[in-house]
Amino acid sequence: MFDSHDGRGIRRFAFGLALLSLTAVSVTAWILSNVRREQEIVARLIQHLPESDLQVAKELSGDLNLQSSLSFLLVLNIVATAIAFALVVRGYLSSERTLRDVRVLSADILASMDVGIITTDKNAVITSTNPSSRELIGLDGDGVGTRLSEIDPQHALLDEICEEITTYHQPIRDRDYCVLRNGHPSTLRAGCTMLHNRHDEQIGMVIHVRDVTEKTLMEERLRRMERYMGLGSLAAGLQHEIKNPLSALSLHIQLLCERLDQESEDAEVAELLDILNTEVRRINDVLDGFRNYASVAELGRAPVDVTFLIEKLIRLLRPQAEHQNVKLVADLPSEMVGMIQADSTRLEQVFLNLAINALAAMPEGGTLRFEIAGENGNVKIAVSDTGAGIPAEIQGQVFDPYFTTRNEGTGMGLALCDKIIRQHDGSIDLQTSDEGTVFTVVLPVGTVESGGAMTERFGAE
Known part of the structure; x- marks a missing residue:
């Protein structure tokens, strides 16, 4: 990630300067050697020259001394060049250290980033x-x-x-x-x-x-809370505009049934009135389910032992399970996996809905199994059955409001379970096959801070 062209250029310049310096020193040494040899030759010649030629020899010797002075100046120049070269090398080494420090710092910065x-x-x-x-x-x-x-x-x-x-x-x-x-x-x-x-x-x-998993979940939670707040207002309006007239209608149907029982025993009329009563109750159930789904009431959080909750649920389900020839199996931990901060009534509603759906998937008998385990600071609860499974084409719709495959259902059970679990900052997922279906609920252990504080702020719990 670093451009090293500048470093290579400095190295080339330093190498060239060193080569030039060595060349200059070599040339200087050669010149000095030649001058010294020439001086020795002139000294020997002077010893054998007649006095008439001594003046010319001395002039020649003076010229050689001048060349020696020039050589001395050249040596000084070489020394200065060597000093400059040493400074360049020092600067180069300093820049290398600085570059190395920058690289290390950049690497440390990149290593410390969570991106x-x-x-x-x-x-x-x-x-x-x-x-x-x-x-x-x-x-x-x-x-x-x-x-x-x-x-x-x-x-x-x-x-x-x-x-x-x-x-x-x-x-x-x-x-x-x-x-x-x-x-x-x-x-x-x-x-x-x-x-x-x-x-x-x-x-x-x-x-x-x-x-951005946590951020995405938070944004989804905010959107869900805003939707619940809007649905809460709508539910309040429906309660007033629809349920109140339905209550009056149900009362008058009951009065009509009592009068007809006294005056007539027409079976067809009785059947029609029974259908009216059934449909009115169905509309009431739909409104109640919608009200519960859109409710913005706060959760009553308290420490809850999930193992105790499941044991209580099994005792409640045993009569119906025996009637359907369904075997109840509980794989519970020998030690407490951790207390959760939750609304026990709402959680009981979730696991009861899951158990009822499991029993409905096994009309001819089977096995209903509850498993509890601790995992990464969470409590995982699995509710599995041995029914026929959920068809692939509708698996993505099972948590949608008002989606149901049973004539007697309102389609709000699993949607309400999903809402309650998410209010507890948990998750609910399913796995299904021809051998049965497993619903897995994961809830955090301990006090919920971020999600709870957020939902309380929006008044959606």
Whole structure:
């Protein structure tokens, strides 16, 4: 991620300066050697010259002394060059240390970020990664040299946004996609910008990825609370505009039945009145279910032992289970897995609804199993049956309000379960096959702070 051209240029300059200095020293040494040899030759010649030629010899010797002085000046120049070279080397070493410190600091910054940073070349081949990106994407090693198209298919969006930015040359921000991490669904948010060098030439792309699972859940929770508040107002209006007239209608039907019982025994009229009563009760049930689903009443939180709650539910269900030839099985922990802060009445309603649905899925008998386990600071409760399972085409609708496959149901049971569990900052999921269905509820252990505070603020609990 660092441009090292400047460092290479400094190294070339220092090497050239050193070579020039060595050359100058060599030339100086050669000149000094020649001058010394010439001086020795002149000294020997002077000894054998007649006196008439001594004046010329002395002039020649003076010229040689001048060359020696020039050589001395050249030596001084070489010394000065050597000092300058030493200063250059010192500056170079200092710049290398500074560059190394900057690299270390940059690496530390990238390593400390909770955002994944990935750089690639123009062919979408990874050139660098930071620890967060390796953790989020699940790369083996540093991933350098790997094409984006070769990483986990769950992260195919990263390669797509690189292709898009290569085509349109526009930054891409906030593209969300879902992945499965450690067995749990997570939401990642990715973006991409072009990577330029110091000459403003594009040399690749920079991809940033961060985990926004908690933020997404919070936003979804806010939207749900706003929807519940709107539904609460609507439910209050329906209670006034529909249920009150229905109550009057039910009362008059009852009075009519009493009078007809006294004056006539017409079976057809009695059947029609019975149908009216049944349909009025059905409308009342629908309104009650809608009111409960849209309720904005606060939860009455208190410490709850889920194991005790399930044991109590099993005792309640045993008569009906024996009547249907359904075997009740409880896989309960020998030790307490942790107290949860919850509304026990609402949780009883959730597990009772799940158990009733399980019993309805096994009209000819089977096994209804409850399992409780502690997991990563949560309590996991699984309610499973051995029925025929839920068809694939309707699995995505089972938690929708008013969706039901039974004629006598209102379709609000599972929708209400989903709402209550999410009010407790938990989750509810299902797995189904031809051998049965498993509903898994996960609730946090201890006092709920963030979610509880938020929902109380909006008055939606």
